[in-house]
Amino acid sequence: MADGIEGKAPSFMLGSVAKLVGALRAGSTWPVTMGLACCAIEMMAAGTARFDLSRFGMEVFRASPRQADLMIVSGRLSHKMAPVVRRVYDQMADPKWVLSMGACACTGGVFNNYAIVQGCDHVVPVDIYLPGCPPRPEMLIHAILELHQQIKAEPLGPDRAKVARAVEQAALNALAPGETARPVQLNGAPV
Amino acid sequence: MTAQPIAPAPDTDFDDAAFVAAAGGDWSDVADEIVRLKEERVAINMGPQHPSTHGVLRLILELDGETVTETRVGIGYLHSGIEKTMEFRTWTQGTALTTRMDYVASMCNELTYVLAVEKLLGLTDEIPERAVTIRVLIAELTRVASHLIAVGTGGNELGGTTLMTVGFREREEILRFFEMVTGQRMNNAYMRIGGVSQDLPPDALAFLRGAYPRILRGVGDLEDLLMKNPIYRGRLVGNAYLDLTGCIALGITGPMLRATGLPFDVRRAIPYCGYETFEFDVITETTSDAWGRFMVRMREIRESMRIVAQCIERLEGTPGPVMVADGHVAWPSQLSIGPDGQGQSPEHVREVLSGSMESLIHHFKLVTEGFRVPAGQVFVQTEHPKGTQGVHAVSDGGTHPYRLHVREASFNNLQATAALCDGGTVSDVIIGLASIDPVLGGVDR
Numbered sequence: 143m144a145d146g147i148e149g150k151a152p153s154f155m156l157g158s159v160a161k162l163v164g165a166l167r168a169g170s171t172w173p174v175t176m177g178l179a180c181c182a183i184e185m186m187a188a189g190t191a192r193f194d195l196s197r198f199g200m201e202v203f204r205a206s207p208r209q210a211d212l213m214i215v216s217g218r219l220s221h222k223m224a225p226v227v228r229r230v231y232d233q234m235a236d237p238k239w240v241l242s243m244g245a246c247a248c249t250g251g252v253f254n255n256y257a258i259v260q261g262c263d264h265v266v267p268v269d270i271y272l273p274g275c276p277p278r279p280e281m282l283i284h285a286i287l288e289l290h291q292q293i294k295a296e297p298l299g300p301d302r303a304k305v306a307r308a309v310e311q312a313a314l315n316a317l318a319p320g321e322t323a324r325p326v327q328l329n330g331a332p333v
Numbered sequence: 334m335t336a337q338p339i340a341p342a343p344d345t346d347f348d349d350a351a352f353v354a355a356a357g358g359d360w361s362d363v364a365d366e367i368v369r370l371k372e373e374r375v376a377i378n379m380g381p382q383h384p385s386t387h388g389v390l391r392l393i394l395e396l397d398g399e400t401v402t403e404t405r406v407g408i409g410y411l412h413s414g415i416e417k418t419m420e421f422r423t424w425t426q427g428t429a430l431t432t433r434m435d436y437v438a439s440m441c442n443e444l445t446y447v448l449a450v451e452k453l454l455g456l457t458d459e460i461p462e463r464a465v466t467i468r469v470l471i472a473e474l475t476r477v478a479s480h481l482i483a484v485g486t487g488g489n490e491l492g493g494t495t496l497m498t499v500g501f502r503e504r505e506e507i508l509r510f511f512e513m514v515t516g517q518r519m520n521n522a523y524m525r526i527g528g529v530s531q532d533l534p535p536d537a538l539a540f541l542r543g544a545y546p547r548i549l550r551g552v553g554d555l556e557d558l559l560m561k562n563p564i565y566r567g568r569l570v571g572n573a574y575l576d577l578t579g580c581i582a583l584g585i586t587g588p589m590l591r592a593t594g595l596p597f598d599v600r601r602a603i604p605y606c607g608y609e610t611f612e613f614d615v616i617t618e619t620t621s622d623a624w625g626r627f628m629v630r631m632r633e634i635r636e637s638m639r640i641v642a643q644c645i646e647r648l649e650g651t652p653g654p655v656m657v658a659d660g661h662v663a664w665p666s667q668l669s670i671g672p673d674g675q676g677q678s679p680e681h682v683r684e685v686l687s688g689s690m691e692s693l694i695h696h697f698k699l700v701t702e703g704f705r706v707p708a709g710q711v712f713v714q715t716e717h718p719k720g721t722q723g724v725h726a727v728s729d730g731g732t733h734p735y736r737l738h739v740r741e742a743s744f745n746n747l748q749a750t751a752a753l754c755d756g757g758t759v760s761d762v763i764i765g766l767a768s769i770d771p772v773l774g775g776v777d778r
Contacts, residue, residue, distance in 0.1 A: 176382060178389060179411055179774050180436035180519055183482070190501035205383070220777075223389055223410045226381055252429065257414035276519055 160298035167211075167237065168290040174210035175203045176230060179217030181244035181276040188279035195283060198290075207233040212289070214282075215262045218246035218253055224265045231266045239293065241285060242268040245275045379762070381410040387486065387766060388773035392750070394762065401762060404754040406747060411777040419737050423703030424450050425664060427734065429522040435743060435775030436519060438479040438718045440471050440511075442775075443524035445739075448605060449713040449724040450526045453706050456657055463648065464528035464655040469606050470644035471514070471523065472715075473637040477548070478507045479718035480630040480637075484555060487627065487767035491568060496558055503551035506544045513537050516668075516675050525664050527657035538645055545642070552634050559631060569624035573753040573765035576621045583752065584745045587720025588633065589769065592618045592625035599716040611640050623768035630770075662704050665696050703732035719743045719770060743775040 177185060189195045189203065204210040207230045219227060231240065242262050245251035248271045250260035259265060269292060272285040297305055380391035391407035415430050422430065431446040432439040451457050485500020508518045514537055515521040515530070523530050559565055575585070577593040590597055596615040600608040616632040618625035656663045665685070669678035685696055708730035714723040720742025729735040746769050753765035 179413075180433060182388065183437060183519065186486075186497075187501055187505070190498045190505075192502065192505050218411065218413055220410060220412050222412065223381065226389075226410070230382055252433070253413050253415075253418065255414040255418045257412050278518060 160296070161294070163298055164294040164296055167296075168293040169199055171200050171212045171239070171286070171290065171293070172202060172204050172210045173200060173212040173214050173241075174207045174230065174234065175205050176213050176227065177216050178219060178223065179244075179246070181216035181247070184276045184279055185214055185216045185243065185282060188282045193279040193283060195286075198283070198286065200286070207231075208235060210234055211238045212241060212286075213238065213266065214241045214243050215247045215266065215268075216243040217276075218244075218251065219259045219262045219265065220257050221259060224259050224262075227262065228265050237296075239269045239289060240266050241270050241272060241289060243272045243282060243285070244277060245273055248273055251275060377759075381407070387771055390747075390766070390771065390773055390776075392762065392766075394754075394759065396759065399758050401754050401757055401759060404751040404762065406750050408744075408747070408773070408776055411773045413774075413778060415778045416737055416739065419734050421733065423732050424526055424706055424734065425703055427737070428524055428526075429520075431739070432520050432522050433774065434739065434778050435717070435719065435741065435772045437482050437772050437774075438475050439519055439521055440475045440523055441479075441715065441717045441722065442739075443522065444468055444472050444606070445713060445715045445717070445722045445724045446726075447524045447526050448715065449711050449726040450706065452711045452713055453709060453726055453728055454526070454662060455707070456527060456659065456662065459657050459659065460528060461654045461657065463532075463651045463653045464657075465606050466644050466647050466651060467529050467533060467655060468524065469608070469611070470641060470648065471511075471529075472606075473640045473644070474507050474510065476637045476718045477634050477641075478504045480634050481507075481552075481555070483630055483718075483767075483770040484559065484627060487770070488559070488565070490763050490767050491565065493558070493562075493565065496555065499551060499555050499558065503548050503555070506548050506551070510537065510541050510544060513540060525656065527659070527662045527664065528655045530664070530666075531668050532655045533648070538648060541641075541645060545638070545645075549635075549638060552631070552638075556631055559627065566624065568761075568764060569622065569627060569768075570620070571622050571624075572757070572761055573623040573626075573768050574621055575749055575752055579749070579752055583748045585720070585749055587717070587742050587746065588626050588629040589720070589746055589749070591616060592629050593621045594619040599714055599721055603714065605713075605715060611643055613637075613640050623764050626768040626770075660695070661699075665699060705730060705732055714740070717742050719772065719775065720746055739778060741775040741778065743769075743771040743773075747771045747776055 177183075187193060200212075207213075211234060213227075213231055213234065215227060231238070240262075242248050246253060246258065247262045250258050252275070254260070262268065270285055270289045272281060274281055277285075375396045377394050377396060378391070379394060381389040383392075389410035391410065393405040393407060394401050395403040413433070415434055419427050419430050427446055427450070428443045431442040434442050448457070451460065481500040481504045485497040485504075488494075488496025488500070511521060511523075512518050514533055515523040575583075575589070575593070577590075577595055579585075580590045580593055580595075586597070594617050596617050598615040599605075600613075601615050613636045616629050616636060618628050620628075667678045667681040668675055669681075671679070685693060706728040708728055710725065710727040712723055712725045714721050716722075721740070722742055723740035725736075725738045725740070726734055727736040749769060750765065753769070754762045757765065
């Protein structure tokens with residue numbers, strides 16, 4: 143993550159550059175076509191004339207994950223589909239974000255059964271959750287605009303790596319119900 | 334880098350095989366090998382996240398150059414265990430799951446399901462007339478919305494984004510009506526066993542009367558874009574051919590079957606919901622190709638709009654309840670819009686709580702446990718936008734289905750993929766698939 147020129151710059155210099163980069167990134171988020179079920183129809187509707195996602199510079203849904211930086215997981219995610227979603231996510235270039243659209247993608251929704259992954263955050267790291275069954279196109283646009291705010295405020299370079307590491311560590315330390323302590327360490331480093 | 338001599342094969346067993354060293358090689362040997370084998374086959378994988386496979390369908394294509402020699406269909410990427418989950422939910426809750434099967438034509442799925450359960454209950458003739466007419470109205474509007482998506486996304490997959498935007502624009506008019514009536518744009522769960530969940534709001538029919546000419550004008554736009562477009566015509570005419578014999582052998586129904594000239598429509602063949610009293614034509618084409626299928630869909634939209642107009646007239650003259658009178662089945666709720674959104678109307682709650690204790694207990698039992706359905710099994714079929722949809726419901730006398738199976742037309746129609754695509758080019762696979770119009774939520778369930 144700190145491979146580019148931003149890896150060489152000291153933190154204080156990155157502050158103002160990060161603002162500029164954040165604004166540029168937020169203004170050109172290109173989603174990948176990760177339509178799964180009902181929500182995909184609403185996602186398509188969000189791109190058409192009445193809702194017009196192109197007002198926010200993202201009407202072009204990229205079929206290739208290499209050209210996209212936002213994955214909208216729209217709909218129920220079955221166990222058979224889960225590896226495919228993960229592979230598409232892995233193929234996307236950094237920095238990338240995930241929007242979990244709909245009750246099924248967030249929690250499994252009404253499909254509390256053997257077939258559906260109970261929330262796509264079991265498979266990919268989710269940046270923003272959008273509940274609803276299905277959410278209206280306006281709600282999708284709102285969620286994307288909220289995500290834009292997050293992207294704008296995101297740190298850059300080593301700072302971003304630090305934040306990502308802290309988040310991952312927090313997830314590892316999260317306690318399951320009934321657990322009192324969890325001695326898991328990221329990459330064997332002391333907590 | 335200079336060409337290296339081909340390294341000797343390490344094992345003499347492979348003497349006959351072509352062997353090219355990674356360091357380089359004589360490409361004339363490779364070319365000779367292809368000439369010797371007289372074939373050049375490539376297997377490519379299309380989907381399950383390909384944007385032109387109508388969702389999460391996976392196609393495994395074997396190509397000889399640009400020609401598809403073999404098509405295999407991989408399904409199950411959207412399997413949601415709906416039929417199994419329904420066995421653990423009450424009969425009433427079943428509509429909320431059926432609506433999510435073929436999510437493009439939600440309320441047609443619900444209709445088949447409630448008709449099946451009502452047949453098990455022996456209630457078929459007791460459904461109030463207004464409820465039946467509302468069901469027909471809603472089912473036909475759903476058909477229009479589904480066909481608009483079929484034609485629109487089909488056009489989009491061929492590169493005509495305008496077809497999609499026009500199709501979705503007109504669908505929005507219908508969705509506005511649905512939202513007004515059911516409270517949801519999609520996944521409505523509007524049909525209830527014994528009727529519909531609530532009556533039409535007072536201004537709904539006036540709204541639909543206003544939207545009616547707009548929808549027809551949009552359909553006209555779509556027809557102009559579709560029928561008068563020489564590129565579209567050139568791609569579709571004579572493509573993805575499947576004749577009547579093939580359709581019957583594969584169990585194909587719906588617009589695909591009618592495009593071969595057979596006027597089979599469950600609404601006419603085995604009428605339900607009083608379709609025999611409506612005036613409409615069963616649309617057929619005789620070309621048996623992708624063009625014929627799209628034409629059937631476009632012309633069916635107009636026929637459905639004819640039925641919608643008749644429903645509006647009937648509903649304006651038919652007041653009355655929208656739920657069966659039998660208190661053992663009728664869902665005891667009345668919704669209204671309060672300051673915090675849609676919910677139970679306060680008057681209804683007051684009425685329930687101020688009535689007798691027995692009535693309150695019955696209300697509680699009906700809502701939490703559900704009603705019992707006599708043991709037995711039925712099979713009911715309706716005309717779904719994709720084809721003939723059937724529900725086979727089995728009851729053991731309990732409050733939940735013992736087993737419920739849905740015959741989704743999309744699933745059966747998808748069997749034709751190989752027949753439509755083999756021997757054509759890769760680009761024609763998209764056309765073949767679009768002309769089937771499968772919805773994977775319905776295929777995989």
